[in-house]
Amino acid sequence: RSKTSRGIAVEFSSNYTFEKIINPFVLQQEYGHGRDGAEPSTPEEAWDFGSGSNWGTRLDGSLVPQFDGVSRPYIYQMDHNLDSYYETGSTFTNTIGLTGGNEDHNIRVNLSSLQNDHVLPNSGFDRYNTSLSYNGKFGKLTLTSKVLYSYEDSNNRPRLTDSPGNGHQGLLTLPLNYNVNDLIGNPEIPGTVPEGITTPDGKAPGEEYQISNDLWNVNPWFAAYQFDNDTKRDRVIISQLGRFDITDFLYVQGRFSMDYYSRRRTVITPTGTGYQRNGGMNEEQRSVREINLEGIVGYQDQFGNLSINAFVGANRMRNSSERLTLAGSNFNIPFFYTFSNLKNQRPLYDISEEGINSVFFSVEAGWKDFLYITATGRQDWFSTLDPDNNDVFYPSVGGSFIFSELLGDSGILSYGKLRTSWAQVGGDTDPYRLLLTYNLEQGHLGQPSANIAQGSIPNAGLTPLTSEEIEVGLDLRFFDGRFGMDFTWYDQTTTDDILSATVSQSSGFGSTVINIGEINNTGVELLLTGTPIQNNNFSWDVSFNMAYNDSEVVQLNQGLDEIRVAGGLGEPRSRQAFVFHVVGERFGIIKGFTQEMINGQPVFNPDNGQPVRSSGTSILGNGVHRYTGGITNTFNWKNFYGDFLIDFKAGGDIYSGTNV
Numbered sequence: 001r002s003k004t005s006r007g008i009a010v011e012f013s014s015n016y017t018f019e020k021i022i023n024p025f026v027l028q029q030e031y032g033h034g035r036d037g038a039e040p041s042t043p044e045e046a047w048d049f050g051s052g053s054n055w056g057t058r059l060d061g062s063l064v065p066q067f068d069g070v071s072r073p074y075i076y077q078m079d080h081n082l083d084s085y086y087e088t089g090s091t092f093t094n095t096i097g098l099t100g101g102n103e104d105h106n107i108r109v110n111l112s113s114l115q116n117d118h119v120l121p122n123s124g125f126d127r128y129n130t131s132l133s134y135n136g137k138f139g140k141l142t143l144t145s146k147v148l149y150s151y152e153d154s155n156n157r158p159r160l161t162d163s164p165g166n167g168h169q170g171l172l173t174l175p176l177n178y179n180v181n182d183l184i185g186n187p188e189i190p191g192t193v194p195e196g197i198t199t200p201d202g203k204a205p206g207e208e209y210q211i212s213n214d215l216w217n218v219n220p221w222f223a224a225y226q227f228d229n230d231t232k233r234d235r236v237i238i239s240q241l242g243r244f245d246i247t248d249f250l251y252v253q254g255r256f257s258m259d260y261y262s263r264r265r266t267v268i269t270p271t272g273t274g275y276q277r278n279g280g281m282n283e284e285q286r287s288v289r290e291i292n293l294e295g296i297v298g299y300q301d302q303f304g305n306l307s308i309n310a311f312v313g314a315n316r317m318r319n320s321s322e323r324l325t326l327a328g329s330n331f332n333i334p335f336f337y338t339f340s341n342l343k344n345q346r347p348l349y350d351i352s353e354e355g356i357n358s359v360f361f362s363v364e365a366g367w368k369d370f371l372y373i374t375a376t377g378r379q380d381w382f383s384t385l386d387p388d389n390n391d392v393f394y395p396s397v398g399g400s401f402i403f404s405e406l407l408g409d410s411g412i413l414s415y416g417k418l419r420t421s422w423a424q425v426g427g428d429t430d431p432y433r434l435l436l437t438y439n440l441e442q443g444h445l446g447q448p449s450a451n452i453a454q455g456s457i458p459n460a461g462l463t464p465l466t467s468e469e470i471e472v473g474l475d476l477r478f479f480d481g482r483f484g485m486d487f488t489w490y491d492q493t494t495t496d497d498i499l500s501a502t503v504s505q506s507s508g509f510g511s512t513v514i515n516i517g518e519i520n521n522t523g524v525e526l527l528l529t530g531t532p533i534q535n536n537n538f539s540w541d542v543s544f545n546m547a548y549n550d551s552e553v554v555q556l557n558q559g560l561d562e563i564r565v566a567g568g569l570g571e572p573r574s575r576q577a578f579v580f581h582v583v584g585e586r587f588g589i590i591k592g593f594t595q596e597m598i599n600g601q602p603v604f605n606p607d608n609g610q611p612v613r614s615s616g617t618s619i620l621g622n623g624v625h626r627y628t629g630g631i632t633n634t635f636n637w638k639n640f641y642g643d644f645l646i647d648f649k650a651g652g653d654i655y656s657g658t659n660v
Helices: 043-049 078-085 167-172 220-225
Strands: 008-019 063-065 071-073 089-101 105-117 124-138 141-155 228-245 250-269 280-303 306-331 342-367 371-382 391-401 413-427 438-440 450-452 465-478 483-495 498-502 511-515 518-534 538-555 562-564 577-582 589-592 618-622 627-637 640-650
Touching: 043 063, 078 167, 167 220, 371 413, 498 562
Parallel strands: none
Antiparallel strands: 008 089, 063 071, 089 105, 105 124, 124 141, 141 228, 228 250, 250 280, 280 306, 306 342, 342 371, 371 391, 391 413, 413 465, 438 450, 465 483, 483 518, 498 511, 518 538, 538 627, 562 577, 577 589, 589 618, 627 640
């Protein structure tokens, strides 16, 4: 090796964490499975009453028949079920890094692995990363190269919300007096009908061991061990940068980067599933590639106390996505899960492409290392918008004043900076939102067929969104950095934001995409840092952050006072409340039906005594939290490290259909 070589440095780290669920549920523990105040008297009644019907008599420990014909104690079981079903999750991470080089050349190789076992049985996630980075100087030429390869293997991702096959939902909707272990059935194939058992629905061994006639609430063991929702992903990230110093103050630089991944997802609804007895399968292969090409010319020089750092450049971004899906239902041969075994087969293919062309500049001037002024500008052309109206220019200007440089060393204030800035940014929308697009179908009687691909009305008049922000900040550090404070105030206005809004179903569509006018956000951010204890062997660092944001919908499209947010994010399953954007209100207002009131008195139906629903909606709350924050404690003792975080959100509302 050369005289200036530093040799090979080896770094190794391991980290192990475990997790258990915390039972957050406040469930009534007084009444059990039943209907109209009575518990089931026969297995047939237990089957017919359904899985979530806890309208029986008081839980008194008496023997009550259940779905399988066995009478069991009529006692509260849900806490036991949570402990029995969920497991102790764990994550084991190992990383090794090798670094070597000399004054002109440096190279680093990094290998890491992560193995995770989820709290949900038969679910987990593994990831393996390999990275290589190089930095080298060849006279006036500097090369920087980075390559990362990542492989991820996700086993049986849990289904969420009220998605069919959701084991969490199946567990939480069990009758409160049912023991989840009585649903295992065949222990070799958990959640399935065991040999020699006759079920009310006539299921064969190996099919779902249901507890009621509710086809959609799945047996939680069947969901965990028989359903499949697996994902495998390969990802490659490449970054190559070259800089050539023409003179001591002038340089040119070029950069190439690519982010590519290929993902294969397999979703299997097994044979014997209650809501789809013959099963089904989706096999999806998706690849996404984004390539950026960038070139800049830079200038950096010093004139006495004045420093100048400036550059101009251009960037070309291209993103493409391709997806091939093989979907189908009804396996010809039960329990044989392959696409060729499906009776009904449907191949699907789609592709998406978009691009952004950009030019930009930046100029920074500094005076005596304490006063800095920066100005930038960027012009983008978006392929997703109309060529006649697809560009936007957004500038910025900012300044910072490090006043501690003028005060000298007081022993108390070690650093102080005042900063302010004004900036604009722009943005576009997803591809293919301007015009109708079509999907080709398999055809009929030898003739081609097609259908409209989107469920949203296209809008050829979409324009780029812009966001303008003013920011003022103060950064203070005391006692050689042992205590610090960073405070920021901002005021941001977004115009022509692009959102999806609902339209009448009679149009044949469910939504449309529009520029919605003007939204304002004003807020503050505070970061406090401190090191209460620091010595040769031990240190304790604390950081506290808090933010407050207040929003207002200032203006919508002409003639609109409110719009309803489209899609699943805009309403709960009950469809009794909805998310709106209303002029003069905060962003994301929740409006919903309430009980009808006459002269301040609630109205009830005289026939059945139930509350009468209001004829229209009114504001119930706002789903966006105004306050966020957290506190982190970090401890270092010799070669050991540990930390814990407590974070919070406040000032927002959650609509609960249960409590309506």
